[in-house]
Amino acid sequence: MKKILATIGLAxxxxxxxxxxxxxxEGKGPGSYNSFKKKSDYRSSMKVYQNKSVYAAxxxxxxxxxxxxxxxxxxxxxxxxxxVAIDTPVCTGRSAKPTKPGTYPIMEKIVNKRSTIFGTTxxxxxRVHGGDRRKYHGRRDxxxxxxxxxxxxxxxxxxGMHGSSSVKRYPSSSGxxxxxxxxxPKIFAKVKEGTPVQVVR
Numbered sequence: 001m002k003k004i005l006a007t008i009g010l011a012x013x014x015x016x017x018x019x020x021x022x023x024x025x026e027g028k029g030p031g032s033y034n035s036f037k038k039k040s041d042y043r044s045s046m047k048v049y050q051n052k053s054v055y056a057a058x059x060x061x062x063x064x065x066x067x068x069x070x071x072x073x074x075x076x077x078x079x080x081x082x083x084v085a086i087d088t089p090v091c092t093g094r095s096a097k098p099t100k101p102g103t104y105p106i107m108e109k110i111v112n113k114r115s116t117i118f119g120t121t122x123x124x125x126x127r128v129h130g131g132d133r134r135k136y137h138g139r140r141d142x143x144x145x146x147x148x149x150x151x152x153x154x155x156x157x158x159x160g161m162h163g164s165s166s167v168k169r170y171p172s173s174s175g176x177x178x179x180x181x182x183x184x185p186k187i188f189a190k191v192k193e194g195t196p197v198q199v200v201r
Contacts, residue, residue: 033084043071044169048183049087054078058085060192065161067092067177067199069099072169074161074179076187085190088183091167093159093175099199104154106195109188114145117158118174149181150188154197161187161197 036042036049058078063085067074069092076086092099121129122142129136133143149163154177163185164178179187 046089054083055085058190063190065197069201091173091178092171093173094171097174101199101201104197106193107153110151113148113151119145150184
């Protein structure tokens with residue numbers, strides 16, 4: 001019985017995605033994804049697009065993430081037709097430490113991650129350094145990593161997608177994909193380890 005109900009649920013999810021109008025469920029009228037993307041401030045805006053019906057049909061088994069380095073935006077895509085559930089501004093790596101194009105499977109998911117490199121260093125209760133801990137060589141007795149909420153690791157070298165309160169509209173991170181705090185939990189909930197993250201230019 002449970003298998004039958006699960007099959008029915010997946011069928012309804014597929015119908016929900018397939019029923020969206022237009023290519024990739026984007027439509028053409030006011031409020032559609034195509035309309036949202038064609039706005040003159042698309043690249044500079046902090047506005048977030050969400051298609052509620054497509055998002056409801058999303059599961060960790062049928063999603064992927066696309067990150068566009070030129071637009072500094074990311075999309076949560078659903079199903080074979082890659083219907084857009086979410087389109088959000090992001091902030092990728094600056095020129096000295098770029099986020100490299102390619103396809104990366106999510107390697108781990110951690111809700112309350114802290115950085116092992118960037119954070120605050122203390123000595124006898126006093127803050128002695130902030131930022132890259134590798135650049136500080138003085139005395140220390142405590143290190144507190146900077147928060148990386150809803151962490152989704154993309155590479156073994158420490159690059160991932162995570163929530164941030166500093167999402168600028170140009171590349172300025174150290175390689176990670178900073179995502180607005182209000183959006184990242186929604187993406188995190190719809191992906192799993194192994195979900196592909198496609199970084200394009």
